[in-house]
Amino acid sequence: MISKPPEREKLSKDQALYVFKPEAKGRYQCDQCWMWQPTTERCSAHGKNDRILGTASCGYWMWGKPGTGPSPQGSLTKLESGYTENPNGEPFGCHRCEEFDGKSKCEIVSGYIQAMGCCSAWKPIDQPEWEDDED
Secondary structure, eight states, X not given: OOOOOOOOOOBOTTTTTOBOOXXXXXXXXXXXXXXXXXXXXXXXXXOTTXXXXXXXXXXXXXXXXXXXXXXXXXXXOHHHHTOBOOTTSOOOOGGGBTTBOSSSOBSSXXXXXXXXXXXXXXXXXXXXXXXXXXX
């Protein structure tokens, strides 16, 4: 008989960098972040040679007028910031996440979750768990 694997402990909101900003309208993209530089497609938190798409997001996203942050500082790599591009080409947000139940709960993050919130555990709906190698 195969036993059921143990359930994983959920992350707290602060561990998952959960954010809910009504003014973001559930998008949470770089083009809504004060650190994003639209004319050069760069970010204050990343390196000067790191191209950052306006439609991407990362764990350091902060609501604000784009282009008002300092020039790129090189403080973080894309990996360190959790930089991600939605493969579906859509914005981010819990309501577009595989782990959200459509009401107020998440499979990964504990507590009450707003449909229009977002976190670093975001995963697009219907994203495969792994990619098969096609040799």
